[in-house]
Amino acid sequence: MFDCxxxxxxxxxxxxxxxxxxxxxxxxxxxxxxxxGVMVLDxxxxxxxxxxxxxxxxxxxxxxxIGQSIFHAFPELPERWLVRKFSAVMQLNTPSFCSWQxxxxxxxxxxxxxxxxxxxxxxxxxxxxxxxxxxKSKLICILIEDVTDVCHYQEQLQKTLDELAQISRIxxxxxxxxxxxWQESLKQEFAKAQRHDKALSLIMLDLDYFKLLxxxxxxxxxxxxxxxxxxLISALLRVEDLFGRYGGEEFxxxxxxxxxxxALELAERICRKVAAVSLSxxxxxxxxxxxxGVAQCSGEESSYEDxxxxxxxxxxxxxxxxxNQACTATT
Amino acid sequence: xxxFQLTEDQQDCLQELINIAMGQAxxxxxxxxxxxxxxxxxxxxxxxxxxxxxxxxxxxxxxxVVSQGFFGYEGIRGEALLAYQDEDSGRISDLLGYEPGELSxxxxxxxxxxxLTTTFLNVFxxxxxxxxxxxxxxxxxxxxxxMSEHLQQISFSWDLALKxxxxxxxxDYSFNCNMILLIPETAIINIKHVLDRILAEF
Amino acid sequence: MSPxxxxxxxxxxxxxxxxxxxxxxxxxxxxxxxxxxxxxxxxRDNSVEVLFLDxxxxxxxxxxxxQGIKKLNLDCSVFVIxxxxxxxxxxxxxxxxxxxxxxxxxxxxxxxxxxKNHGLL
Numbered sequence: 001m002f003d004c005x006x007x008x009x010x011x012x013x014x015x016x017x018x019x020x021x022x023x024x025x026x027x028x029x030x031x032x033x034x035x036x037g038v039m040v041l042d043x044x045x046x047x048x049x050x051x052x053x054x055x056x057x058x059x060x061x062x063x064x065x066i067g068q069s070i071f072h073a074f075p076e077l078p079e080r081w082l083v084r085k086f087s088a089v090m091q092l093n094t095p096s097f098c099s100w101q102x103x104x105x106x107x108x109x110x111x112x113x114x115x116x117x118x119x120x121x122x123x124x125x126x127x128x129x130x131x132x133x134x135x136k137s138k139l140i141c142i143l144i145e146d147v148t149d150v151c152h153y154q155e156q157l158q159k160t161l162d163e164l165a166q167i168s169r170i171x172x173x174x175x176x177x178x179x180x181x182w183q184e185s186l187k188q189e190f191a192k193a194q195r196h197d198k199a200l201s202l203i204m205l206d207l208d209y210f211k212l213l214x215x216x217x218x219x220x221x222x223x224x225x226x227x228x229x230x231x232l233i234s235a236l237l238r239v240e241d242l243f244g245r246y247g248g249e250e251f252x253x254x255x256x257x258x259x260x261x262x263a264l265e266l267a268e269r270i271c272r273k274v275a276a277v278s279l280s281x282x283x284x285x286x287x288x289x290x291x292x293g294v295a296q297c298s299g300e301e302s303s304y305e306d307x308x309x310x311x312x313x314x315x316x317x318x319x320x321x322x323x324n325q326a327c328t329a330t331t
Numbered sequence: 332x333x334x335f336q337l338t339e340d341q342q343d344c345l346q347e348l349i350n351i352a353m354g355q356a357x358x359x360x361x362x363x364x365x366x367x368x369x370x371x372x373x374x375x376x377x378x379x380x381x382x383x384x385x386x387x388x389x390x391x392x393x394x395x396v397v398s399q400g401f402f403g404y405e406g407i408r409g410e411a412l413l414a415y416q417d418e419d420s421g422r423i424s425d426l427l428g429y430e431p432g433e434l435s436x437x438x439x440x441x442x443x444x445x446x447l448t449t450t451f452l453n454v455f456x457x458x459x460x461x462x463x464x465x466x467x468x469x470x471x472x473x474x475x476x477x478m479s480e481h482l483q484q485i486s487f488s489w490d491l492a493l494k495x496x497x498x499x500x501x502x503d504y505s506f507n508c509n510m511i512l513l514i515p516e517t518a519i520i521n522i523k524h525v526l527d528r529i530l531a532e533f
Numbered sequence: 534m535s536p537x538x539x540x541x542x543x544x545x546x547x548x549x550x551x552x553x554x555x556x557x558x559x560x561x562x563x564x565x566x567x568x569x570x571x572x573x574x575x576x577r578d579n580s581v582e583v584l585f586l587d588x589x590x591x592x593x594x595x596x597x598x599x600q601g602i603k604k605l606n607l608d609c610s611v612f613v614i615x616x617x618x619x620x621x622x623x624x625x626x627x628x629x630x631x632x633x634x635x636x637x638x639x640x641x642x643x644x645x646x647x648x649k650n651h652g653l654l
Contacts, residue, residue, distance in 0.1 A: 093453065096445060102441065354589075530546070
């Protein structure tokens with residue numbers, strides 16, 4: 001039993017400090033009040049100590065846990081990966097981390113939040129720290145932080161942003177219409193053309209040997225080419241034309257009130273311009289060519305998709321004929 | 332800006348401390364990876380943090396950046412950025428000896444970054460009689476635009492950027508990354524005091 | 534009698550550290566070089582008896598200097614003082630003729646003990 005004056009002022013500084021024993025008691029209570037799990041392992045990965053947070057959240061009993069291998073006590077842990085992490089901590093004497101964004105959780109602890117989340121388990125940020133003591137072998141301290149709230153709100157935010165991106169019409173890389181919006185537009189133009197009996201043409205185009213370009217120069221070069229070619233083509237179009245990115249290296253242009261001859265002439269002009277331009281990447285000159293398929297709405301099509309199919313087969317023909325050219329659909 | 336400038340002696344002293352830290356950290360890393368690390372002289376450049384964005388974007392292939400906060404005594408603290416180029420981030424699983432598919436590429440990058448940053452800073456801290464603790468490492472969003480924004484935000488909170496170009500070459504393949512230490516004004520002043528203390532011994 | 538000494542390191546501070554660790558008498562006959570090429574020039578034209586050599590230098594590095602010494606068949610006791618402490622590197626420099634590998638930062642008592650071990654003191 002200690003009396004109230006259990007702190008002893010040191011003779012040198014005159015400041016009050018707690019005695020070693022009292023300090024131990026204070027630290028133990030702090031550890032048990034923390035809203036973070038604290039677990040200590042020895043170098044053979046047996047649990048030598050843990051705090052109240054873990055007792056309460058794992059529903060396991062200290063007598064059963066202390067002295068056991070952590071992998072035996074928590075069989076859900078990815079053993080191979082975790083052993084590697086522990087080894088790094090001990091060998092390099094540096095901390096290691098695992099955030100909820102890498103792995104949602106390591107320990108299967110039920111979360112206690114009133115909100116419904118996607119997972120029944122607590123989302124965790126874990127820290128692994130090397131501990132050096134007077135005893136010869138090293139210890140590892142695992143800190144387990146409950147970040148279920150953070151995880152939940154972050155996921156909500158991401159969902160909203162994704163929806164927003166969906167609603168948005170623009171392809172991030174090239175800044176022209178994305179496929180979904182372009183296709184919607186084609187649907188509308190097709191209907192309009194049919195309704196008012198107006199001409200409508202379509203150009204489907206594709207970069208030649210794009211995969212080879214990516215393999216040789218890297219994806220960043222490929223991206224640059226897509227951006228430059230899109231910009232070049234955009235500059236050649238009229239305000240009423242609708243230019244979109246149809247696929248990775250595939251593009252498409254809707255040409256309202258344009259007949260086949262006019263569309264072909266434009267396609268050939270685009271083809272020449274792209275072949276003529278000299279792009280540069282890392283001080284190397286890059287040349288690209290495109291193949292184009294042109295089709296006009298004939299009135300026979302049952303849907304706008306048929307028009308795409310026709311233009312596509314013309315594109316295929318252009319490829320087969322040696323690329324770097326424009327072809328019309330031969331019905 | 333002139334307060335941030337190091338004298339030639341201070342620069343030389345800092346370079347030497349970093350060399351020693353690099354040597355020991357590389358040795359630790361080599362033991363851990365069970366390989367041999369070719370050591371090249373790390374070049375150091377101190378730049379105004381506001382110019383950081385420009386500097387990083389000059390290196391065209393910057394594909395990924397991992398950031399980790401570090402805290403020491405005497406106000407010596409900051410943020411360490413490790414910038415990787417496209418080609419290198421793919422090789423890391425080989426380097427760390429992971430099975431294919433065992434770990435996501437992001438996780439591998441974060442792991443190696445934490446190891447590189449903490450081993451180096453631990454040794455560096457010891458050289459100057461200090462000790463570091465760390466935040467969890469974060470992978471900055473990799474889309475070009477949002478990375479620039481994030482970097483811009485970061486650079487406004489810090490005053491000085493110390494760019495340490497580390498080139499790790501590990502037996503069979505070379506693996507290159509740039510480490511940038513972002514330090515606030517108070518830390519720079521403290522570091523200068525430490526450097527002067529060390530220089531005074533000679 | 535103090536031998537002729539050469540300290541080769543690109544860092545001014547490192548050179549000072551070595552100089553400070555030398556026995557008092559030796560400090561009078563010390564030359565310095567800031568890179569490998571400079572060191573080899575000095576070694577070729579003078580008779581340097583003891584060389585304290587850094588490994589990581591731009592241009593001709595420490596290994597390059599050791600190879601140069603071997604090629605020129607120079608009679609010189611080389612002590613490598615380096616930050617690169619990997620065992621493979623230590624073995625390599627010894628195989629190239631270095632008497633000893635010393636970790637940076639160098640300390641006077643360690644340097645002196647190595648010099649004694651090799652009969653230079």
